[in-house]
Amino acid sequence: MENINWYPGHMKKTRELIGQNLGLVDAVVEVCDARIPVSSRNPVLDELLSSKGRLAGRRLLVLNKSDLADEAETRRWTAALGAGGGTTVLSLDAMRGAGVKRLVDRLSAMGVRRLMIVGVPNAGKSSLINRLAGRRTAAVGDRPGVTRGKQWLTLPGGMQLLDTPGILWPKFEDPQAGLNLAFCGSIRDEIMDLQDLGFELVRVLLREYPALLSGRYGVEAGPDEAADEALGVMDAIGRRRGFLLAGGRVDLERVARTVLDEFRAGKIGRVTLEKAPPARSEAESQDPQ
Ligand SMILES: Nc1nc2c(ncn2[C@@H]2O[C@H](COP(=O)(O)OP(=O)(O)OP(=O)(O)O)[C@@H](O)[C@H]2O)c(=O)[nH]1
Ligand SMILES: [Mg+2]
CATH class of the missing domain: 3.40.50.300 (P-loop containing nucleotide triphosphate hydrolases)
Incomplete structure (x- = not known):
């Protein structure tokens, strides 16, 4: 494929x-x-x-x-x-x-x-x-x-x-759709390099499912999607897992691959990357009177 x-x-x-x-x-x-x-x-x-x-x-x-x-x-x-x-x-x-x-x-x-x-x-x-x-x-x-x-x-x-x-061919024209499909393994490696892809996934998970991320990797993960934070989280994951290169730098490529693999295998938890519109009853109950 x-x-x-x-x-x-x-x-x-x-x-x-x-x-x-x-x-x-x-x-x-x-x-x-x-x-x-x-x-x-x-x-x-x-x-x-x-x-x-x-x-x-x-x-x-x-x-x-x-x-x-x-x-x-x-x-x-x-x-x-x-x-x-x-x-x-x-x-x-x-x-x-x-x-x-x-x-x-x-x-x-x-x-x-x-x-x-x-x-x-x-x-x-x-x-x-x-x-x-x-x-x-x-x-x-x-x-x-x-x-x-x-x-x-x-x-x-x-x-x-x-x-x-x-x-049905995927929607390549929409960059976010391309990313989502790549996260889920539908167009693996075609859209961007693995390290970038893993980084983007960590950003999304930080924003939407921070508790799952910290649960899996034991790192502090607040719902802050700032690029620094995602990089910091990847660094922390690498250190915890011992993914180190010569000189003690974290092997970010390996972290990215691990997060992607574990996400695809469902090991991080059950995740939906595209949120559904609220059900009508929920929307109504949130309406200010
Ligand atoms: N966890 C999970 N994995 C699934 C499920 N359905 C399919 N898979 C896995 O998803 C991958 C793709 O499944 P396929 O049935 O080959 O998908 P396909 O649509 O025929 O793919 P193409 O022939 O490439 O278009 C395989 O590794 C399946 O084992 C599911 O409901 N849950
Ligand atoms: Mg098939």
């Missing part, structure tokens, strides 16, 4: 392919990353679906990797993204299978016969396909490939699933 170039020709081809495949199904499941429910989506799906009026109301959005995301945020996102009524939103952990039955029940209740899965790279499309199929059919962690012929998987229960998911 790291080697993919989302040059315009490739995007156009992917868009056409997804468009064609949407014509073959009666429901579409979009998989996004629950930690970044904005950055891990792409409006091109809206565009493609608007020309497929028959799929109105037959769209499901899966907030995957919910095991790694902040539960309260996932609840808010589920409510907010489903608010219009046009999309059914469900949270899921495709790695362990939590939520998959709910998804299948939902699809059955909708009378779905043929469906396809779409999503940005690394969102968990193959993992979900394997979960739905009840066996390992799609290569997990594989690089997105190009379809050769249509293959349908018959799911237990009789539903037909297109075995090749549609790849």
Whole structure:
């Protein structure tokens, strides 16, 4: 996946392919990353679906990797993204299978016969396909490939699933989205160097989840995102872990890699990088009278 170039020709081809495949199904499941429910989506799906009026109301959005995301945020996102009524939103952990039955029940209740899965790279499309199929059919962690012929998987229960998911390319134009995708391992190493990336992640965690950061690394971490503070925290992490270079300087590259790896593996804690709009009842209760 790291080697993919989302040059315009490739995007156009992917868009056409997804468009064609949407014509073959009666429901579409979009998989996004629950930690970044904005950055891990792409409006091109809206565009493609608007020309497929028959799929109105037959769209499901899966907030995957919910095991790694902040539960309260996932609840808010589920409510907010489903608010219009046009999309059914469900949270899921495709790695362990939590939520998959709910998804299948939902699809059955909708009378779905043929469906396809779409999503940005690394969102968990193959993992979900394997979960739905009840066996390992799609290569997990594989690089997105190009379809050769249509293959349908018959799911237990009789539903037909297109075995090749549609790849929605990530939003490279928006630098923050690029960072978020890189933090979550979707476009690793392409956006910027590892040390900068780790530094940016420490800044975000300092601002949003300082207690998790100090809990994991035992360093003082206040909710101050000043650059000095993030650098100071990285330095302290390096000293505690003994990541030292000759002369006693901290190996910041190693600190960055460690924080990124541990974040991606969920070791720092459950984190949602994009905050959901407050649920209506919360917003109302905060309204000054
Ligand atoms: N913690 C966690 N990890 C997950 C979950 N779903 C998938 N993963 C992991 O995320 C990585 C990507 O999963 P894939 O299923 O290969 O994702 P994909 O969307 O098919 O990726 P591409 O084929 O590259 O587009 C793998 O390491 C999976 O094990 C989940 O719900 N929770
Ligand atoms: Mg895949």
